Amino acid sequence: MNTRVKICGLTRVEDVKAAVASGADAIGFVFYEPSPRAVTLAQAETLARHIPAFVSLVGLFVNPSKAQVQETLKRIPLDLLQFHGDESPVFCHQFGRRWIKAIRVQRAGQIEQAFRDYDLASGLLVDAWDPERYGGTGHSFNWDLIPSDRSLPLILAGGLSSDNVFGAIEKVRPWAVDVSGGVEKSKGIKDIEKISEFIKEAHRF
Template sequence: MSIRVKICGLSTPETMAAALEAGADWIGLVRFPKSPRHVDLDAARTLSAQARGRAERVVLLVDPDDAALDAALEAIDPDLIQLHGVETPERVAAIRRRAGRPVMKALGVASRADLDRISAFAAADRLLLDAKPPSGAVLPGGNGRPFDWTLLDGADLPSGWMLSGGLDPLSVAAALARTGATAVDVSSGVESAPGVKDPDRIAAFVRAARAAG
């Protein structure tokens, strides 16, 4: 089974090219000003055009209002919307209706009880299981922290779920073997500094993930 890979938080044409050349299935553009990976709408438009037809384009939004959603849709024309805030199931469904395209909801995991929320998000086309941010963290994701993968043992996970949280080229094979995930998402694990993607690490991550599959 081929493992699908998302490289999130791309912000320059050079690192976008590296992700595309490595064969990433999804590329992620972050629209969250507090993040070091945030891109403005003009840059996002250019990067999205660069990836068009070569990888699925994902825009990451955090609790967007309708105006922010509409602006991202117009500039990026994403293939998938990733919601990484505290959006309710009702809001996820409303965003999906308004956007008219698939939505992925990120859920933070720190305990088995966090998995009980999965069934509520049936409106989402995909679920991304990420490490719950530490107390006081500014970012809802991209903190370079894994969660305890044993929490997924015996869990009823929906088709197409994606694993995130603290993955890097050295850990992704073990993560895939332990969890049975068929799709992975990486951001800080392929950076040389916060928000600075490393082309060599991007290529190594994709190679490692595909080899593990």
């Protein structure tokens, strides 16, 4: 079974079209203003028009207010919510929409605890820790901290590119991989060839 691929942090129509044409399973929009990959609701409305049936649209939030998420859902046809901050399980689950929780891995046992805490999620995304940034660091972490016994689908992120995604999938056996910086020319500007190569390598396993 092919590992699913999410291309995150898209800001341009041509990048959305390229990701879809290359076979991405999911497209991620960042609704976190400090991020260089952030999009406004107006931008997201335009971009979303180019996402066809059977490609999931994911909205990434970092410690949002309830009102922010609700307003986004009114305007953008999100299939899945991704919470990448310090949100509680209760907060994540209140919107009547499927959701995944991202955690920034620092220590042994952290992933197992997250599986228990966020047991109502549709998946758990594991990313590299950075004291100042919530994802998009371009760094990987110690994959040996990832348990083989998983109660939720596991999504691997952090420092992935076409150079290492095959090996990452071979070692970790994730449900999906999530990439942003590894397929960019510059922050928020994707590279069409890098997107294509990444998806080819991810599906080679």
